[in-house]
Amino acid sequence: MSTASIVKTRAGKRIDAWRWGGRIFLVMMLLYTAVPMAWMLLTSIKSGFAAMQLPPQWFPNEPTLASYEKLLDPTNSVGQDFLRFFWNSLFVSTTTTMLAVAVAVPAAYAFSRFDFPGRKFLFFAVLLRNMFPAVIFLVPLFILMRLLGLVNTHGSLILTYLTFGLPLAIWLLKGFYDNIPYQLEQAARIDGATRFQAFFLIVMPLSAPGIIATAIYSFIGAWNEYIFAYTFLNKNEQLTLPVGIQRFFSENTTDFPGLMAASFIMSLPVVVLFLLLQRYFVRALTEGAVKH
C-alpha cells in the first residue's frame, strides 16, 4: 500500500469518526427534544392513578382517551372552559399575527427602500423595547391598560404582543426586502406601475417566505405567551390557553393526564403550522446570509 493511500485511509477514518460522532450527537439531541413530547403523549392516555405509578408504566396498561374526551366535550364544564380558552388563544394569536404582518410589511419596506431623516435611529429604536426583560414592563403596562380600559379584554394582549413582536418582524422583513433587487421595481415603474403597484405586485410576492416566517413567528409568540395574559386577564371567559391550563394544578394535587392532554392539544396548532410552513421559515432565516 502506498504512503498516499495510507494517509487517505487515515483521513477517511478521521472523517468517519467525526461523522459518527455527529450522528450520535444528533440522535441524543433528538431524544432530548422528543422524549418529553412522547412522555407527554403517553401520560395523557393514562388514568390519574396510572400516571402516578413508580416505577412508571412506560406504556399504559390500560390506555384511555378519557382526558381528551373530557377536554373536547363541550357539554361538560371542563370541556366548555378548555374550548373557550382554545378559541380565545386562537383569536388573540391570529389577530396579533394579522396586525403584525400588516404593520411590519410596509414599515420594513420603508426602512429598506426610503432614505429619510432619522432612519437609522428609528430602525434601532424599534428594537429598544426588546432590550429589556418583559417583566419590567408588567406593572406599568397593566396600569396603562387599565387607564385605556383594556384590562380583561383581548385588546390588551394584542396590543402588548405587537409591541414585542413588531420590532423583530420589521428586522426580519427588512433583511428580505434588502435582497430583492431594486431594479425589479424600477422595471415595473418603467412599465407604468405606480410605486404601490410595484410594491404590491412585484415585491410582495417575492417576499412571501419572509412574510410567512414573520407570521409564524408572531403566531407562536402570541400563542405561547403567559405572563401578560396571566396579569391582564381576570375573567374565566377571557383566559387564553397558557393561563387556562393552570387549572390542572390544585393546592394539594395535580391532574397529570388532564394537564398533559391539554398541553398536547395546545401544541398541535403550532406544530402543524410549523410543519406546513417550515421551508419558508428556514429560508427566511437564512435569507441575506449570501449576497446575491
Next chain:
Amino acid sequence: MSTFNFGRAIRGGISTAALTSFLMSSPVLAAPPVDLSKWSPEYVRSIAGTKEFDTAADCSKVTPLDYKGRLTFWYQGVFEGDPDLLRQYYKDFFVAFRKTYPNIDLQDQALTYNDLLDKFRTALLGNAGPMMVRLQILGGVEFASKGYLQELKPEDVGYATEDFWPGAMKSNMWKGKTYGIPTNNETMAFIWNADIFKRAGLDPERPPATWDDVVKYSKQIHDKLGIAGYGLVARKNAGNTPYRFLPQLWGYGGGVFDETAQSPTYAKVQINSPASKHALQASYDMYVRDKSVPVSALTNQQADNQPLFLAGQLGMMISHPSDYDVMLDLKKKASGTDVQKAQTVIDNMRYGLIPTGPDGKRAVVFGGSNMHILKPEYVDGGKVDLPAAKALACFWTSPEWSLKMAYAGSNPGNLNGFKTKWMKERLDNIKFLDVTTSMLPYGVPFPTIPETPEIMNIVVPDMLQNALTGALTVDQAADDAAKKIKNIMDGGKL
C-alpha cells in the same frame, strides 16, 4: 383502618394551657354555639345533625332576596385535580346563590392556590381589584394594614363573632378592627402508609409519636426499602412549606416569634433560638445526613408528594383528609388491574395526630380562608356593591355552605356548621375526619402581622433551603433568617 383511639388521644393530649391559650386569643370572650372545652371526636359526633338552618331566610335579613346589584369576586377555586365531591359542592354553591339572589350579577373568578396573592397584589397596584375576595388566612392582615380592605365582621352579615373559631377571627384583626369573616378552618394531620411501615419493621398501626421519631422512622424506611420516608416540603413562595415546617418548629418548642404563647406580642424574633435550630436540624438530618426524604424536597410542594405517596414511594407526610377523597376518585377512574392497585393504596392509608416535640408539645397551623370586602378606590370601576357583597358573605359563611364548601378538605368556619345534618353525613362518609377535627384545638394561627406572608412564604423556605443545600450551616441559616425577619419588621426589604 387505624386502631388509634383519637378520643383518648385528644382528651389526654390537650393540655389545659393549650386550650386556654386558644380561647384566650378570642377578641371577645362570649359563649360560642359549641362547647369548645368539650371538644373531642365524640363531642363533634354528638352535636352533628342537631340543628336545622335556613340559609336563604337568614341571608334575606342581611340583603333582601330581590336585591338587584352586581358583584365581582375572586377566590381560591377548586380545579380538575380536586376531589369530584368538592368540585360539585362549589358548583352547587354558585347555582344556589344565583337562584337565591337572581338579580345579583355575580362575576366570580377562581384562581389557583399559588397565584391568588400575587395576582391580587398586582390588581391592587392598578386599582383594578374585585369588590370582594376570599384569601388564604395569612393574607388578610397584610391587605388590611395597607388600607385596601373595608371593615367587615360577622355581625355585618347576620352572625355573631362567637360563631367562629377565635383563632380564625384573630387572623382578620388589625389594630383592634375586624376586616373579614372566616369561611373555613383547617388543621392537617399526619398520614402514613401501613404497608411501608410493616415492610420497614415498624408498627403499621402506630404513627411516630415525636418529631425525633419521624427522623428515625424516615431513616429506617429509607434504609430498609430504599424509598423516601418523610415527605419534606421546602419549596419557596408556596404556602405548603410553612404549613408543614411550622408544626415541627413549634413541636420542638421554637417559633418565628412567640406565636404559640397565650398572648403573643410578636416582638421578639425566635427563629434562631436553640429550640428552633433543633427543629431545623431535624430537617437537615433527614435531607442531608440520612437522605431519607425526596431529593426533590427543595422544589416540592404537597402536590408533588402526593403522587409519591399514592405510588407507595413515600412513607409519611402531613396532609388533609381530602387526600383520601382524591385517592377514591383515582380509583373510580382507574381501570383493569390498576383498580386493585389503587384499592391496596386506599387500604394502607392511615391518619394520625401530628407528632409532638421532645417535651410533648403538639401543634399545627390553624389554616383556612377569610372573605374580605375592598375599598371602592381599589376596585375596577371604583364602586363596591355592599349589599351584594354582604349577601355573598352571608351565604358562604352560613352554617350550611361553610360546611359544604369545606366538605372534603377542611372544617366549617361557622361553628354552627358542626351542628348541621351535613356534618353528620360527612362524619359517616369521610374516613379519618376525626383526626383533623381532633387537631383543631392544637391549631396555632400564623402571626397576625402584615409581614407574615413574606416571612412564611419567603424567609422560612429560604432558611430551609440555605441549610439543606449546605449554603449555610444550620446555625447560620437560622441566624440569617432571624436577621431578615428583623429587617422586615423594621420596615426594610428582603
